[in-house]
Amino acid sequence: MKFTPATLAGAYLVDVEPFEDERGLFARTWCRHEFAARGLSDELAQCNISLTRRRGTLRGMHYQAAPHTEDKLVRCTHGAIHDVIVDLRRDSPTFCRHFAADLSADSHRALYVPKGCAHGFQTLTDDTQVFYQMSAFYVPDAGRGVRWNDPRFGIAWPIADPILNARDAAYPDFDPDAA
Numbered sequence: 001m002k003f004t005p006a007t008l009a010g011a012y013l014v015d016v017e018p019f020e021d022e023r024g025l026f027a028r029t030w031c032r033h034e035f036a037a038r039g040l041s042d043e044l045a046q047c048n049i050s051l052t053r054r055r056g057t058l059r060g061m062h063y064q065a066a067p068h069t070e071d072k073l074v075r076c077t078h079g080a081i082h083d084v085i086v087d088l089r090r091d092s093p094t095f096c097r098h099f100a101a102d103l104s105a106d107s108h109r110a111l112y113v114p115k116g117c118a119h120g121f122q123t124l125t126d127d128t129q130v131f132y133q134m135s136a137f138y139v140p141d142a143g144r145g146v147r148w149n150d151p152r153f154g155i156a157w158p159i160a161d162p163i164l165n166a167r168d169a170a171y172p173d174f175d176p177d178a179a
Contacts, residue, residue: 001034003112008087008099010114012040014073018108027108030073030133040112041071043135049077050130052123058162060120061086061146061171068142069115071135079128080104081121082158086146088174089116096176098153105129118146120168122157145171152176 016027
C-alpha cells in the first residue's frame with residue numbers, strides 16, 4: 001500500500017499497489033503492520049457499508065464525541081464519491097480546515113480519517129456503495145454532526161442542491177468554543 005499524507009494532520013490517502021496478471025488484479029487493502037508502522041490506528045472494531053441510491057446525495061458531516069472517537073478507513077466499492085473530512089481537534093495545527101478527495105471503485109483508493117474529524121461524502125453516481133473500517137464501536141448517544149455547508153469550513157461540494165436526510169440537514173454550524 002502507498003500512504004500519502006493529506007493536508008490535515010494525521011489524515012492519509014491510501015492507495016493499493018496491485019499485482020496484475022491475465023486473471024485481473026490482487027491488492028492488499030489493509031495491513032495491521034503497515035498502519036502501525038506509520039503511527040496510524042491498527043485497531044479494527046467494526047466494518048460497515050452504506051448504499052446510496054441517487055447521485056448528488058450528501059451524507060454528513062458526522063463524528064462521534066469523546067470518549068467514543070474513532071479512526072476510519074473509507075473506501076468506495078461501487079460508484080464514486082466526493083469524500084470530505086473536517087478537523088475538529090482543537091489542539092490540531094489544521095483545526096477547522098477540511099480535506100477532500102474523490103474516491104471510486106475503479107481507483108481502489110481509500111481515505112484514512114483520524115479521530116476527532118467529521119466525515120461526509122457526496123455521491124457522484126447512482127447506486128454508490130461505501131465500505132468503512134472503524135477503530136471503535138459505534139455508540140448512538142455519541143453521534144454528532146456539523147452542518148455540511150457551514151461557511152467556516154468553505155467546502156466546495158461538486159453537486160449543488162444535494163439530497164439530504166432530515167438529520168443531516170438539521171446539524172448546526174460548528175461552535176469552536178464548544179470543541
